[in-house]
Amino acid sequence: MATYTPAHFRGDPLLPARGRHLVGRFSYGVTPALARQVRRQGGPRAWFDRQLSPGRVSDPGVAGLRDWWPSLSRQPAALWQRQVSGTEGGWEVMLDYERWVLMRRMTSRRQLLEVMTEFWENHLNVPAVGDAHFVHRTDYGDTIRAGALGRFDQLLHAAVAHPAMLVYLDNAVSTARHPNENLGRELLELHTVGRGEYDEDDVKDSARILTGWTVDMWDTWAPSYDASRHSRGTVTVMGFSDANAAADGRDLTRRYLRYLAHHPATAARLARRLAVKFVGDDPSDSLVDRLARVYLDHHTAIVPVLRALVSSAEFRDAVGAKVRDPGEDLVATYRALGVSVARPTTGKDAANQMLWQVADMGTMPFSWPRPDGQPIDNQSWSSPSRLLASMNAHLAMSGGWWPSEGITYRSPRSWLPQDRVRFDVLVDHLSQRLLHRRSTSRLLRACCEATGLAPGEVITRDHPLVKWGMPRLLSTFLDSPAFLTR
Known part of the structure; x- marks a missing residue:
């Protein structure tokens, strides 16, 4: 039986890096299904334009x-x-x-x-x-x-x-x-x-x-x-x-x-807030000024401002510059792991328990008690306690341990692209599935350290990794900077 190497195995086509950036900023995580939808609609910018309507x-x-x-x-x-x-x-x-x-x-x-x-x-x-x-x-x-x-x-x-x-x-x-x-x-x-x-x-x-x-x-x-x-x-x-x-x-x-x-101060304030949310925490004054002008020129219409934002060089260069907040992290985790959530019948079901998951990470949706609303800057969501809480949630869901009712997880075997695959090829395959990008040497090294496996080790359906080690492997991707940022 053949052993697959990176030169032999490829998953679904990946969106180009800039396309992944655009779709990732305006979604709750790029999944294989979303990427297929983007390709069917003519590419990332065509998808974006369609989403605006x-x-x-x-x-x-x-x-x-x-x-x-x-x-x-x-x-x-x-x-x-x-x-x-x-x-x-x-x-x-x-x-x-x-x-x-x-x-x-x-x-x-x-x-x-x-x-x-x-x-x-x-x-x-x-x-x-x-x-x-x-x-x-x-x-x-x-x-x-x-x-x-x-x-x-x-x-x-x-x-x-x-x-x-x-x-x-x-x-x-x-x-x-x-x-x-x-x-x-x-x-x-x-x-x-x-x-x-x-x-x-x-x-x-x-x-x-x-x-x-x-x-x-x-x-x-x-x-x-x-x-x-x-x-x-x-x-x-x-x-x-x-x-x-x-x-x-x-x-x-x-x-x-x-x-x-229609006040210029409102235009500038909204332009800066949009730039902070979708570009970076310290957007340039020139970008804010351009967005504010578009806002006023279009009688406060939001769509033209978003078009101008994503067309800017600052947006194109801001890959990975925004930290996912707890809600974005949890939703992206559910989407990446491909879980199916059922209608809840008890308080223990996942559709109800997910709220306690995101609360453990730092905040529940729209629970910010003050009129100013939940922070959208990176520093607010970059504490050690937030990271540890996210890592706990990633591991629990990677293992299918919690929530455990009203939810269907993928089986460990289903993550294998073939019945027999080298570990480095599996890492590359999972990187494409979970992060929508090819693996790197740094990511492979992290996966090797998390599992104790060598890059060339052959993984089969009965390998110990599949039997009980898959949670450590999957959570390594979810704990990576590539996943924790958008």
């Missing part, structure tokens, strides 16, 4: 996922009554929301949309923790997803006027007599222009502009606009000024938010 991408895998956690589809008043009666706490519903989000990221064919939805849910943060606003939080996520690739001025209005945001930042209890400044301040500081562009008088008038938008808390939980709560009289916020004479301030809100969305 998610309606063109069929996505049957996510259709029934919400049904796995029925309370995600319940109405706000019903959710509140279930909490009051002790049937189901809001915190339980929100944990299920986080599970649903993780499953969407794993299975959706609209990978770019999921990535951008996460980006905007963090920028316009309403935590999936805490009381009261949980009744509207699932719909808030749907609202962000619907606008994630549209225009920011429209997305901003949809987010600010959403009942989840109104409750979270106290606008629901704001009145003409006592305007609450929380939403008015965070709108300026976090959502749009940023610190240094406004003063305390601006914050006060920002809050007055937003009065009237409210929610019937503790009863129906229905959002509404109550003109009697609206604070009338001249308002001035930076360069925006209005007589504010109408009892109904909704049109004023729309014009105010449009002003903020």
Whole structure:
């Protein structure tokens, strides 16, 4: 029987390095299946362009996922009554929301949309923790997803006027007599222009502009606009000024938010944030300026900015420059190992347990309690404790040890490309499968040290590596810098 060497065995064609970089930044991990999809659609840039129009991408895998956690589809008043009666706490519903989000990221064919939805849910943060606003939080996520690739001025209005945001930042209890400044301040500081562009008088008038938008808390939980709560009289916020004479301030809100969305400071702030997320932690001022100009020239449309970003030399040269955060790491691990997750029937099932896995790594999706949203820089996710937690999760999943219920792992034998293969060829094969790149001498040396095997050793279906050593080998790839970065 033949022994295969690197010159004899090849897996599926790999995407070119720049293509892998593009697809990897705008997905939750390049898998063989995703690479085949990219090739069928004409290559990485064609795939990217298609992903920018998610309606063109069929996505049957996510259709029934919400049904796995029925309370995600319940109405706000019903959710509140279930909490009051002790049937189901809001915190339980929100944990299920986080599970649903993780499953969407794993299975959706609209990978770019999921990535951008996460980006905007963090920028316009309403935590999936805490009381009261949980009744509207699932719909808030749907609202962000619907606008994630549209225009920011429209997305901003949809987010600010959403009942989840109104409750979270106290606008629901704001009145003409006592305007609450929380939403008015965070709108300026976090959502749009940023610190240094406004003063305390601006914050006060920002809050007055937003009065009237409210929610019937503790009863129906229905959002509404109550003109009697609206604070009338001249308002001035930076360069925006209005007589504010109408009892109904909704049109004023729309014009105010449009002003903020089109402000050069907002353009620069969003451009920098996109560059930090998709290029590197210290993007050049020239890149930020170019992206900001595109944003303003296209009336706050998001897609042209993304096109300009990926066309830049800075993006092309930023291979491996971003550390995966815990959520990205866990989802990529599930995708790389090719596991199948079943609808949960108990709390022990993988679809429920995955949340504790990502919590061990450092954070659960949208659990960041402050309005500023989860960090997107490398340093926040590069601690020794985070690395050790990731390594523990990689090893547990490589061995199929935890989660162990409601999940189907690949068998150790299935990782062999042939019944009889040299160890160095197996390492190269697994590198292509798990990392979507050819092996290196450094990676081969790490695999040899992890398993105690020599490059030329022949691996068969009954080899000790297959019988009990495969977890150490697989986790070596998942613990590598190539996997822990995107």
